[in-house]
Amino acid sequence: MSPYENLLGLSHEEKLVLAEGDLGRIPDDLWERLCDGCARCCLYKLFDTAGGVIYQTMLACPHLELESCRCTVYAERHQKAANCIVLSPANLSELTWLPETCAYKRVQRGIELPSWHHLVSGSRDTVHRGGHSVKNFAVSARAIAVSDYPYYIIRLIGRHRPERNLTFCR
Ligand code: SF4
Ligand code: SF4
Numbered sequence: 001m002s003p004y005e006n007l008l009g010l011s012h013e014e015k016l017v018l019a020e021g022d023l024g025r026i027p028d029d030l031w032e033r034l035c036d037g038c039a040r041c042c043l044y045k046l047f048d049t050a051g052g053v054i055y056q057t058m059l060a061c062p063h064l065e066l067e068s069c070r071c072t073v074y075a076e077r078h079q080k081a082a083n084c085i086v087l088s089p090a091n092l093s094e095l096t097w098l099p100e101t102c103a104y105k106r107v108q109r110g111i112e113l114p115s116w117h118h119l120v121s122g123s124r125d126t127v128h129r130g131g132h133s134v135k136n137f138a139v140s141a142r143a144i145a146v147s148d149y150p151y152y153i154i155r156l157i158g159r160h161r162p163e164r165n166l167t168f169c170r
Contacts, residue, residue, distance in 0.1 A: 003112035007119040009033075021110050023089035034107065036117050037124060038133040039069035040099045041085065044141055045157070046149060052159050054097050057152040060134060062142040069133045096158045101132060 002019035004010070010018075014030050026034070044059040060066060063073045063081055073080040085095065092104055099105075103113055113119060116126040127133045139152065 003110065004107075007113065008122050009119065018107050019110075021108060023092065023104065023108055026089075026107075033119065034103045036101070036103045036113075036132070037069055037127050038099065038101065039064055039138070040134055041087065041095075041102070042069075042071070043134060043138060044149065044152075045097055046153060053156055054158040055150075055153045056097070056155050056157045057149060058134075058137050058139050058154050059141040059144060059149060059152045060138040062140055064134075064138070064140070066135065066138055066140060069128065069135050069138075 002015060004015045004018040007015060007018070010030070014027075017025055017027070017030065018034075039060070042061045042064045044057045044061070046055040046057060047053075048055065061071075061081055061084070063071055063077065063084075065072050071077055077084045078086060085091075087095065087098075087104065092098075092108060101114055103117060106113055114132070115121060116130040116132055118124045118126065128135045137154075141149075144152070
């Protein structure tokens with residue numbers, strides 16, 4: 001049986017598209033619904049290019065509303081935030097720093113969505129209640145000096161090809 005057979009609110013056709021694992025065939029509205037709302041992708045990362053590693057910080061994009069973990073400029077986010085990544089089927093595999101729980105990654109790999117995902121639980125709150133979103137620890141980067149970003153590192157999340165010195169990206 002497909003790991004997406006029991007997802008809530010999806011048509012038979014939508015479940016089939018997910019089961020195929022071809023992200024390029026997912027319609028736009030389903031693509032949007034698939035996001036779990038964790039906002040982990042809205043946290044700044046520090047790229048230590050000399051060491052070839054990527055660190056996760058607890059600093060959230062200034063456009064993220066921390067209580068709801070919702071983007072306040074979603075429709076125009078790519079104009080408002082230069083570092084806002086356009087997550088798409090084409091670049092998903094390159095975004096190695098995305099969390100393993102990211103719904104897009106899981107569908108691409110044919111893995112079931114976690115029990116706290118709203119398409120499983122039926123509630124948008126379960127991502128927060130279970131501590132899977134950034135709600136309880138993120139700090140807005142709005143008033144933080146770039147030179148202080150390293151103080152907000154929480155963990156190492158991956159490796160990348162050395163290009164420049166320590167820099168940041170969402
Ligand atoms: S990490 Fe993935 S599932 Fe979570 S908010 Fe970002 S795009 Fe959505
Ligand atoms: S602009 Fe982009 S990075 Fe910032 S909160 Fe919105 S979606 Fe997240």
